[in-house]
C-alpha cells in the first residue's frame with residue numbers, strides 16, 4: 001500500500017461533519033477501494049468549541065482556513081464552507097496555487113469561478129473536483145464528464161433543488177381541509193424540518209438550481225460556464241390552485257433546470273413547469289433530485305437519488321477523494337479549459353412550446369373575451385381553458401393551456417394584458433415539459 | 436495534443452459497427468474530451484465481404500482476431516465478438532499478456548473469467564474495462580466503481596435484460612381481444628422486431644441478467660465474482676393471467692436481478708417478481724434497463740437508460756476508451772483482485788419475504804381446502820386469495836399472496852403439493868419486491 005492521502009477539511013457543518021463520520025465509518029473499505037488510506041490531518045471552522053458530534057481532537061485545529069493551503073502534512077484541501085466568494089474562494093486559490101488538489105461541494109463558487117480555478121489547476125497539474133456541488137450524492141458530474149463522454153449531448157435537464165421539490169410535492173398532498181396545501185404553509189414546515197434554510201431565497205427563487213444547471217451545461221455541451229445567462233424563475237408564485245389544475249390536466253409541477261445546445265447557442269432556464277404524470281421526473285418526489293441527459297448515441301440517461309443532506313453529500317465528496325487517491329483525475333470540466341466552446345446565449349424568444357397560463361380575474365362580464373382576444377391578437381392558439389369560481393376571495397380562476405407555439409407570442413399576449421383592471425395579481429406562466 | 440490512442444476492433448456486428456460509426460460521427464468532440472484522438476487502426480470479424488454500413492477500407496483487415504493482440508500499431512484491443520470462451524477469451528488473454536489494454540462488452544466472459552483477466556491486467560499494468568457489459572449505455576459500472584465508492588453497499592438490484600423487460604411490459608398492454616398478451620406471442624413479435632435473438636434462451640431464461648448481476652455484485656460488495664451461486668429463474672412461465680392478477684393487486688411483473696451482502700454471505704438471485712406500481716422499477720418499460728444501489732451514506736441511487744442496442748452499447752465502449760485515453764484507469768473491479776472478499780453464498784432458505792403463488796387447478800370440490808391446508812401445515816400465512824374460473828381450458832385459477840415469512844416455508848408447502856392430481860401444471864412462485 002502506498003502512503004495515505006492526507007486531507008484538510010475547511011468547514012465542519014452539515015457536510016463537513018458528514019465527511020468526518022463517513023471517513024471513520026467506512027475507513028477500511030475506502031482504503032481497499034482507494035488503494036491507500038484517506039486520512040484527515042487538519043480541520044478548520046469558525047467556532048472551535050462547537051460540538052459537532054465527532055471527535056476532532058485527533059486533527060490539527062487551524063483557526064484561519066486559508067492556512068490549510070500551506071501545510072506540509074496536507075495533500076488535498078476539501079472546502080465545505082460555502083459562498084461564491086470570501087473565505088472559500090481565497091482558500092481555493094491558495095490551495096491550487098500551492099500545488100495541492102482541491103475538492104469542494106460549493107456550487108455557487110464553481111458556477112462563478114470554476115473556469116478560473118480549473119485553469120489554475122491545469123497549470124499546476126492538480127485536481128479540482130466538485131461532484132457534491134450538483135445533485136448531492138448522485139454521481140452526475142461523473143456521469144456526464146465520463147459516463148456519457150462519447151456523446152454529443154443536446155439536452156440536459158433535471159430536478160436540482162431538493163427544497164423546492166419537497167415543497168412542490170408536499171403541496172400535492174391534500175391538507176386537513178382536503179385541498180392542496182399552500183406554498184407558505186409548506187415552506188414553514190420545511191424550515192421546521194430542516195429541509196429549507198432560515199433564509200430560503202437561494203433555493204426557492206431558483207438561484208441554487210441555476211448554479212447547478214450552469215455546471216451541468218458546461219459538462220454536457222463542452223462549453224464555458226455561463227451562469228449569468230440562465231433565465232431564472234422560482235416557485236414562490238405557485239399556488240395550491242396551480243397544483244390542482246395541473247393535476248386535473250395530467251401534470252405535476254416541478255422546478256426544472258433545463259439546458260439546450262441549439263443552433264443559436266446555449267439556452268439555460270430554471271423554471272417551475274408542468275411535467276406529464278408518466279414522465280420520469282413526475283415520480284421524483286420529496287427531497288430527491290434527478291438529472292436527464294440526452295446523447296446522440298446513448299439516448300436518454302436518468303440519474304436519480306438524494307440531492308442533499310449530510311450522508312449523500314459526504315458520499316460525493318469522498319468519491320472525489322477516492323478518485324484522487326487512485327490517480328483517476330483529469331480536467332475539471334472534462335476537457336482543458338482552452339478547449340471549451342464559448343457559446344452565445346440563445347434568445348428565449350425563438351423557443352416554441354406549450355404554455356400553462358393561470359389568471360385570477362374579477363368576476364364581471366367580458367373578462368373572458370378580453371383574455372381570449374389578447375391571445376388571438378398575439379397569435380396564441382388555445383388548446384384548453386377552464387374557468388372556476390368565484391372563489392372565496394371573489395376572484396375567478398381562469399387556466400388555459402396553449403397549443404405548441406412561439407414563447408414570444410405568449411409573452412406578447414401577457415404584455416397586452418399588463419395593467420388591465422380585469423386582472424387580480426400577476427398571471428402565472430409555466431412551460432409544459434414535452435420531452 | 437498527445438499521440439492518438441490506436442485501437443483494434445474484434446467483432447463488427449451490432450456493437451462493433453456502432454463503435455465505428457460513433458468514433459466517426461463524434462470524432463472532434465471525443466478528441467477534445469479525451470485529450471487526444473481515438474483512431475481505429477485494425478479490425479477483424481469472420482466475413483470480410485459482409486456490408487456493415489461503414490467504410491472499413493481505412494483499417495487493416497486481420498483474418499485471425501488473435502493477431503490483433505500482437506500488432507505494434509495498436510494500444511487497446513476492443514473485443515465485441517461475444518461468448519464466454521473461444522476467440523474472445525483467447526484474444527483477451529493474448530492482449531493483456533502482450534501489455535495492451537483491453538475493452539469488452541462481453542458480460543459472459545467477464546462473469547466467468549473476469550477475475551483471471553483482472554489479475555493479469557494488474558500484473559501487466561494495463562487497463563481492463565467493460566462498462567458496456569452491464570446495462571448497455573448506462574454508466575453503472577462507473578457509478579458503482581467510482582460514484583458510490585465511499586459507501587458500504589448492502590443491496591443492488593435492477594432490470595438488467597432489455598429483452599425480458601420488453602416482453603413483460605408488452606404483455607401488459609391489452610391485445611386485440613382486450614386481454615393481456617401471451618408470452619409466446621410477444622416473444623415472436625420481439626424476435627421479428629430484433630429485440631430478441633433467434634435463440635432467446637440466454638435472455639429469457641435469465642442467464643444474461645445473471646452474468647450482469649454477478650458483475651454488479653462484485654463491484655458493489657467488493658467481493659469476487661460468483662456467477663455459479665446466482666439462483667436463476669427466467670420468464671418463460673409468466674402468463675398473461677399473472678400480469679393481470681399482479682395488476683389487480685397493484686403490481687407490475689419485472690425480471691429483477693438482486694444481490695445482497697448479508698451476514699450469512701452473498702445472496703444473488705435473478706427472478707421475475709412483483710414490483711409495486713409506485714416503485715421506480717415499475718416505470719421502467721420496454722427495452723430500458725435500470726439499476727438501484729443502496730449505500731450506507733448515499734442512500735438509494737437509481738441509474739436508468741437504454742440497456743442494449745448499437746448506439747447505447749457503443750457509447751459505453753467509447754466511454755471506456757476515453758477513460759483510457761485520459762489515463763483515468765485503475766483496478767477493473769474497483770480494488771486489486773487480492774483485496775476482493777471471498778463471500779460464501781448465502782442460503783436462500785433463510786430469506787424472508789412475501790410471495791405470489793399461482794395455481795391452475797382442476798374444477799372439483801376440495802381443491803381449495805387441499806391448497807390452504809398445505810400452506811397452513813408449512814406455516815405459510817395467507818394475506819389474500821383470489822379464485823377465478825373455470826377458464827376456457829376448464830382449469831380454475833387460484834392466486835394467493837402470502838404474508839411476510841420464511842421462503843423455506845413456501846418451498847415446503849409447494850413440495851407437499853407436488854404431484855397432487857388437483858394441480859394442472861406446475862405452480863408459479865414469484866417474490867414480491869418490498870424494498
Ligand SMILES: NC(=O)c1ccc[n+]([C@@H]2O[C@H](COP(=O)([O-])OP(=O)(O)OC[C@H]3O[C@@H](n4cnc5c(N)ncnc54)[C@H](OP(=O)(O)O)[C@@H]3O)[C@@H](O)[C@H]2O)c1
Pocket residue numbers: 010011012013014015016044045046047048050065079080081082083087105106107108132133136307308309310313
Ligand atoms: N447541506 C447540504 O445538504 C449540501 C449539499 C450539497 C452541497 N452543499 C454545499 O456544501 C457547503 C457546505 O454546506 P453545509 O450545509 O455543510 O454548510 P453549514 O452547515 O452552514 O457549514 C458551514 C461550515 O463552514 C464554517 N464556516 C463558515 N464561515 C466560515 C469562515 N469564514 N471561516 C471558516 N469556517 C467558516 C462553519 O463554521 P462553524 O460551524 O464554526 O460556524 C461551518 O462549519 C456549501 O457550499 C453548500 O452549498 C451542501
Ligand SMILES: NC(=O)c1ccc[n+]([C@@H]2O[C@H](COP(=O)([O-])OP(=O)(O)OC[C@H]3O[C@@H](n4cnc5c(N)ncnc54)[C@H](OP(=O)(O)O)[C@@H]3O)[C@@H](O)[C@H]2O)c1
Pocket residue numbers: 445446447448449450451479480481482483485500514515516517518522540541542543567568571742743744745748
Ligand atoms: N447487441 C447489444 O445490444 C449488446 C449490448 C451489450 C453487450 N453486447 C455484447 O457485445 C458483444 C457483441 O455483441 P453484438 O450484438 O455486436 O454481436 P453480433 O452482432 O453477433 O456481432 C458479433 C461479431 O463478432 C464476429 N465474430 C463472431 N465469431 C467470430 C470469430 N470466431 N472470429 C472473429 N469474429 C467473430 C462476427 O463476425 P461476422 O460479422 O463476420 O459474422 C460479428 O462481427 C457480445 O459480447 C454481446 O454480449 C451486445
